[in-house]
């Protein structure tokens with residue numbers, strides 16, 4: 311499939327000397343929903359801002375549907391819609407005027423029927439003559455989305471779309487994102503909410519300290535979700551994992567009082583019954599046991615934590 315967005319070797323060092331992005335390579339296919347996950351300050355907004363031409367990169371290239379985002383800036387930018395975290399618009403402006411104005415900014419001809427449909431789809435039609443300052447926070451978000459879609463972009467960036475919104479708006483936004491995707495729009499969203507990535511994304515990228523440390527199909531991640539840990543509280547502490555148990559992936563914890571086994575709970579043979587039999591055969595008794603399912607959140611926190619440990623601060 312033809313990539314709609316190609317990012318290669320992207321880096322950004324701010325004037326302060328802070329390296330916000332380093333060596334980011336990413337290819338996005340047309341019509342996919344891609345979720346970019348990362349903790350605060352990881353570089354998500356910087357990445358989006360570079361693609362949208364708001365921030366200049368220190369290194370690397372960005373190509374939008376074949377247009378270089380510097381040489382072919384106007385063509386590249388007109389294919390992109392951006393829903394930023396904050397609404398920047400005249401508070402005294404009417405909803406329909408601000409959305410129509412955004413369309414004009416991209417040199418698109420007036421199309422009242424399109425704007426009407428857009429406002430209807432976003433449940434904004436009844437509010438079309440309301441001033442921005444009269445709207446609730448949720449309605450303002452809908453206006454931001456309408457503005458971003460007003461010039462019929464092929465790629466929509468949503469920067470933290472559901473931060474601080476109520477459950478109803480979150481569900482509406484998810485439904486809207488799906489219907490846009492069904493119409494062939496590519497969606498790239500940043501989020502702190504793992505649940506949102508799990509619900510929405512075809513692929514997930516994890517960014518930490520300016521580096522893209524993982525890009526994976528959601529289903530592959532869900533497979534990873536199938537991992538479980540079994541912790542056995544031993545009757546007597548062990549100094550080391552006995553050689554007879556070498557075929558299981560075991561670790562000792564709790565100063566030798568706990569034997570921890572990580573396994574794939576979706577696999578046909580988890581290895582748990584055979585492990586318990588072998589332990590009984592060699593006379594290792596346990597007082598208690600418990601299992602824990604690792605969540606996408608655990609995987610995410612683990613990844614981010616590992617890169618923090620690897621890199622100097």
Ligand SMILES: Nc1ncnc2c1ncn2[C@@H]1O[C@H](COP(=O)(O)OP(=O)(O)OP(=O)(O)O)[C@@H](O)[C@H]1O
Pocket residue numbers: 324325326328329330348349350351352353354355356357
């Ligand atoms: N204009 C700037 N000048 C200097 N440093 C900046 C600038 N903008 C962002 N940064 C720094 O770059 C890093 C990445 O910021 P960025 O906003 O891209 O992160 P983020 O992943 O979007 O975080 P958040 O989820 O909090 O929005 C942060 O440490 C931030 O302080």
